[in-house]
Amino acid sequence: MIKSYKFRRHLANGLIYLFLTVMGIIWISPFVYLVMHSFRGEGLIAVPYLIPKEWTLQNYIDLFTGAGGNAALSFPRWFMNTFIVACFSCIISTVSVLMVSYAFSRLRFKARKKFMNIGMILGMFPGFMTMIAIYYLLKAMGLTQTLVALVICYSCGAGLGFQISKGFFDTIPRALDEAATIDGATKNQIFWKIILPMSKPIVVYTVLTSFIGPWTDFILAKIIMGDKRENYTVAIGLQLMTTNDFMNRYYKQFLAGSVVVAVPITVLFLLMQRYYVEGVTAGGVKG
Amino acid sequence: MTYVEYKMLNPFQKFAYKLKKFILAIPHALATFFKAIGRFFAKLFLGIGRGFKNYGVTFVKGDWATKLSYIIFGVGDFSKGKYYKGIIYLLVEVFYILYMIFFGWTYLSKFGTLGTVETHREYVGIIPKTVYGDNSMLILLYSVLSIVITVIVFAIYIYNIKDAYKHQQMKAEGKKPTSFIADVKDFLDGKYHITLLSLPTLLIGIFNILPLIFMILIAFTNYDKSHLPPGTLFTWIGLDNFSDLLNVVDGARKATTFMELTKWTLLWAVVATFSNYILGMIFALMINKKGIKFKAFWRTLFVITIAVPQFVSLLLMNQMLQQNGAINVLLGMFLGENPNIQFLNSTTLMARMTVIIVNCWVGIPYTILSMSGILMNIPEDLYESARIDGAGPVKTFTKITLPYMIFVTTPQLITQFVGNINNFNVIYLLTGGGPKTEEFYQAGRTDILVTWLFNLTMNQQDYGLAAAIGILVFIVCATISLIVYNNSKSMKDEEAFS
Numbered sequence: 094m095i096k097s098y099k100f101r102r103h104l105a106n107g108l109i110y111l112f113l114t115v116m117g118i119i120w121i122s123p124f125v126y127l128v129m130h131s132f133r134g135e136g137l138i139a140v141p142y143l144i145p146k147e148w149t150l151q152n153y154i155d156l157f158t159g160a161g162g163n164a165a166l167s168f169p170r171w172f173m174n175t176f177i178v179a180c181f182s183c184i185i186s187t188v189s190v191l192m193v194s195y196a197f198s199r200l201r202f203k204a205r206k207k208f209m210n211i212g213m214i215l216g217m218f219p220g221f222m223t224m225i226a227i228y229y230l231l232k233a234m235g236l237t238q239t240l241v242a243l244v245i246c247y248s249c250g251a252g253l254g255f256q257i258s259k260g261f262f263d264t265i266p267r268a269l270d271e272a273a274t275i276d277g278a279t280k281n282q283i284f285w286k287i288i289l290p291m292s293k294p295i296v297v298y299t300v301l302t303s304f305i306g307p308w309t310d311f312i313l314a315k316i317i318m319g320d321k322r323e324n325y326t327v328a329i330g331l332q333l334m335t336t337n338d339f340m341n342r343y344y345k346q347f348l349a350g351s352v353v354v355a356v357p358i359t360v361l362f363l364l365m366q367r368y369y370v371e372g373v374t375a376g377g378v379k380g
Numbered sequence: 381m382t383y384v385e386y387k388m389l390n391p392f393q394k395f396a397y398k399l400k401k402f403i404l405a406i407p408h409a410l411a412t413f414f415k416a417i418g419r420f421f422a423k424l425f426l427g428i429g430r431g432f433k434n435y436g437v438t439f440v441k442g443d444w445a446t447k448l449s450y451i452i453f454g455v456g457d458f459s460k461g462k463y464y465k466g467i468i469y470l471l472v473e474v475f476y477i478l479y480m481i482f483f484g485w486t487y488l489s490k491f492g493t494l495g496t497v498e499t500h501r502e503y504v505g506i507i508p509k510t511v512y513g514d515n516s517m518l519i520l521l522y523s524v525l526s527i528v529i530t531v532i533v534f535a536i537y538i539y540n541i542k543d544a545y546k547h548q549q550m551k552a553e554g555k556k557p558t559s560f561i562a563d564v565k566d567f568l569d570g571k572y573h574i575t576l577l578s579l580p581t582l583l584i585g586i587f588n589i590l591p592l593i594f595m596i597l598i599a600f601t602n603y604d605k606s607h608l609p610p611g612t613l614f615t616w617i618g619l620d621n622f623s624d625l626l627n628v629v630d631g632a633r634k635a636t637t638f639m640e641l642t643k644w645t646l647l648w649a650v651v652a653t654f655s656n657y658i659l660g661m662i663f664a665l666m667i668n669k670k671g672i673k674f675k676a677f678w679r680t681l682f683v684i685t686i687a688v689p690q691f692v693s694l695l696l697m698n699q700m701l702q703q704n705g706a707i708n709v710l711l712g713m714f715l716g717e718n719p720n721i722q723f724l725n726s727t728t729l730m731a732r733m734t735v736i737i738v739n740c741w742v743g744i745p746y747t748i749l750s751m752s753g754i755l756m757n758i759p760e761d762l763y764e765s766a767r768i769d770g771a772g773p774v775k776t777f778t779k780i781t782l783p784y785m786i787f788v789t790t791p792q793l794i795t796q797f798v799g800n801i802n803n804f805n806v807i808y809l810l811t812g813g814g815p816k817t818e819e820f821y822q823a824g825r826t827d828i829l830v831t832w833l834f835n836l837t838m839n840q841q842d843y844g845l846a847a848a849i850g851i852l853v854f855i856v857c858a859t860i861s862l863i864v865y866n867n868s869k870s871m872k873d874e875e876a877f878s
Contacts, residue, residue: 102671109666116663117681120741124688126706127696139704141718189580196576208577215588217857219802219830222850225598225837226591229521249587252580279565280572309689312804316838328691335695344699351692362687363680 124355131348138344152349166343168350170323171330174240178326179307181244186251186303191296194255195284198262199270212253224316231317238321246313247306261295262288297368305358327354413862431538438545449544453537456544462557469540476533484526490514491523494601495613517609520601524594528585599847608841621848633821634845637832640820644732645828649800652739657793659740660747661785667748668755679752682745690742694809697738698724701810725815728825735826739806754788755781798857807831829853 126143133140134147156168197209227246228237236242265288273283289296307314311328318324325333331350334343389397439450445459454469480488490496495514502511547557558566567575599621601607607614628635667678685693700706701723712718723734758781766776807813808831813824822840823832829849836846 106669106671109669109672113663113666113678117678120682120685120745123693123696123700123706124685126700127692139699139702139706141704141709141712143706143709143713189583192576193580196573200573200576202573205573212584213861214858215584215592217798217861218592218854219833219850221804221830221834221837222595222847222854223588223591225843226521226594227587229517230587230591233518233521245587249583252584253588279569281568281575284572305689309691311691311809312834328689332691332695335699347695351696355688355692358689359684359687363684366680366683 127348127355128352131345131352133345133348136345137341152345153353156346156349156353166330166334166339167323168327168330168346168353171325171327172353174324175307175326175328178240178243178247179304182247182251182307183300183304185244185248186306187296187299189248189252190255190258190299190303191289191292193252194259194262195288197255198259199283199288200280212255216253221312221316224313228316238318238324240324242317243307243314243326246317247310248303251303258292258295258299261292265291294368297365301361301365301368305361308354308358413859435538435541438541442545443548446541446544446548449541453540456540456547457557460547460551460557462547464560465543469536469543472533472536476529479529480526484522484529487519487522488526490519494615495519498613499611512610514613515609516601516607516614517603520597521594524590524597528590528593595847596851598843599851601844603843604845605841614844617844621844622852624845625848625852633819637820637823638829638849641823641827641829641832644826645801648732648736648803648828649797651736652743652800652803653793653797655736655740656743656747656796657789660744661751663744664748664751664755665781668752679748682748684745685742686745686749690805691809693742694738694805697741698810701734701738724811728815731811731815731826735806735810738810739803742806750789750792751785754785758784794861798861801828801853801857802830803828804830804834808834 129145131152132148132150133145134149134151135145159167159169193212197205231237231242231245236245269287270283273287278286307326309328310326311332314326315329315332318326318329322330322333327350331347331354333339334347334350386394386397439447442449445456449456452470453473454466456466457463457469458466494516497513499513500511501508503509550557600616600618601614602617602620603614606612624632624634625638626635628639663682666672667675672678702708703720703722704718707723708718708721711721722730724731762780763776766780771779807826807828811824811826813827813831813835815826816824820827822835822842827835830853833846833849833853836842836849
């Protein structure tokens with residue numbers, strides 16, 4: 094009896110291992126394909142076999158030296174643009190998300206519920222419904238096709254994404270605040286000296302998501318930058334490489350560029366995965 | 381039905397009973413929703429009424445400085461020795477008047493017509509010269525800006541009167557107004573919320589609310605390709621855009637497109653949400669099952685795909701699914717020859733299935749990530765006591781794990797559903813809306829409402845119609861999420877943990 098139970102358990106586990114292995118291969122293989130073919134020497138776009146015949150670093154070299162021929166497609170420049178935009182919008186977004194969520198979680202004031210509901214309702218409009226208006230607003234300020242415009246777009250609405258970190262702050266016991274208040278601390282001191290040091294996971298989570306945002310966003314950048322290719326971010330730059338005009342010449346560079354973008358983000362992500370999980374679940378439990 | 385009667389039903393009857401209860405609850409939920417809206421407006425009008433009353437009463441009771449504050453901002457504060465506040469109020473008034481005279485009014489006065497002078501050509505002698513007329517777009521944009529500023533200044537005006545009256549009362553009681561330094565200190569403690577929220581609110585106001593009001597107004601105009609400023613004017617057309625979308629008569633392409641795309645959008649949202657949810661849960665359960673080794677490895681294996689930017693994985697997928705792409709090559713290795721399947725642009729069914737499957741590939745890791753966290757959070761003693769009571773693995777799963785997961789993740793499910801209705805990336809980068817069809821107005825078979833909206837704005841310049849679609853999408857999303865959000869446990873029980 095015991096033996097058959099053990100056997101059944103082993104069988105079940107074995108099947109699970111098999112299933113996970115197969116699924117893992119399915120999940121990872123497109124990226125393996127991406128990496129392999131970014132080193133491919135021969136062919137232009139697609140080749141009728143899976144493993145490259147000729148291995149070379151030429152695609153990466155071309156990518157960084159702009160040897161493809163078209164001076165407007167400068168990947169290093171796009172990379173720098175994205176990096177700058179990501180840094181600034183990361184700082185602004187993190188600060189405003191933390192400010193807003195602390196206020197909603199810890200402070201009690203008259204219009205709190207109303208503000209929160211308005212914030213939620215605003216989040217429900219399709220994101221780029223407003224992009225035309227934003228475009229003209231930026232144009233009126235003389236900012237279209239600049240990196241400043243991108244920073245503004247990425248970070249100004251950030252305060253609306255307060256839900257997750259508010260959920261996190263809600264889980265920190267209020268008794269701490271009360272004790273500090275009795276000791277004479279102001280709300281400002283409580284925020285800096287008590288809440289923030291206890292909120293490392295959510296701070297890291299917020300920094301991480303807002304830093305990654307500009308690397309992956311596609312639509313907003315495309316609308317704002319239009320045809321000004323030297324101010325492109327990596328996302329629209331790489332997409333440009335896959336359009337019909339450039340595909341033949343740049344497809345392999347597109348693959349290499351994708352790897353170059355994906356690797357640092359993946360490394361960051363793995364380093365901070367623990368915080369990410371903690372942040373998501375702590376905030377997620379409260380909805 | 382009593383509890384005992386319910387317990388005696390068989391599982392199917394129980395399910396039917398629950399389903400019936402759920403469906404019967406929908407009208408009630410809707411009624412509550414609309415009642416809440418009604419209450420909101422009732423409260424609003426009551427508040428306005430009370431405001432008017434206070435306005436009059438304060439004027440009658442006020443001293444000369446308070447009365448003068450009704451015309452000149454800040455006099456009340458100034459006369460009671462609160463100089464810095466008085467100066468700020470006064471500056472607001474001066475700024476507002478200058479703004480209106482030199483900028484705001486020129487646009488606001490044309491708000492009703494959105495401009496009457498078209499851009500045209502004039503001849504100076506024999507030389508043609510383009511004379512720019514009104515620009516409807518700028519008139520609308522700056523009118524909205526002016527209205528928003530007016531509302532804000534009005535709020536400051538009311539606050540200024542209240543402040544004046546407050547200081548008058550304080551003086552009558554013999555109190556001194558607080559000093560500047562005390563006020564600043566108060567902003568770090570008692571009024572800390574104002575310090576924290578004012579800057580984000582300002583930014584959101586300018587870059588979210590203002591554009592939103594503008595686009596909502598655009599939905600009631602005929603702003604499109606043939607009414608394109610600065611060359612031509614556009615004007616108010618009432619609800620025509622909405623009736624174009626909703627009035628299904630034979631041959632009305634816009635309405636048919638809207639109908640078909642709405643159906644597909646909802647189907648897509650339901651299937652995409654639940655396929656990710658259920659499959660993701662299965663994956664997470666397997667990884668977290670007792671006795672499975674290398675949990676961190678398996679989790680990382682799947683979760684790492686999140687770290688790859690979505691546009692990279694989707695563009696890559698798009699290339700791999702082409703006729704001579706990697707998937708067909710792989711199938712060819714098994715079948716002996718390349719089957720040349722057109723995944724993305726042959727039949728509707730094929731394209732839609734492909735989109736949903738690829739979406740699983742993109743989305744399941746997110747579910748695994750959050751589910752793993754939740755699974756690890758289930759208190760171990762729950763399982764222990766269940767084991768002591770003699771519950772088997774199946775029973776513990778259906779009675780503990782599943783209810784717990786569903787309870788905790790319901791809000792997430794809703795967010796994901798709404799997110800999928802607005803899931804632009806997957807559709808746009810994968811199929812671009814294709815396969816194309818002539819039956820639809822500027823849309824393809826896999827286009828969902830938001831990609832259609834995007835197409836209409838970016839390529840067709842049908843701004844009015846697009847804005848109307850945006851509003852309709854919003855109404856659907858808002859209704860769903862408000863009903864669920866207001867009934868969810870986390871909203872009612874906000875301070876459970878604190």
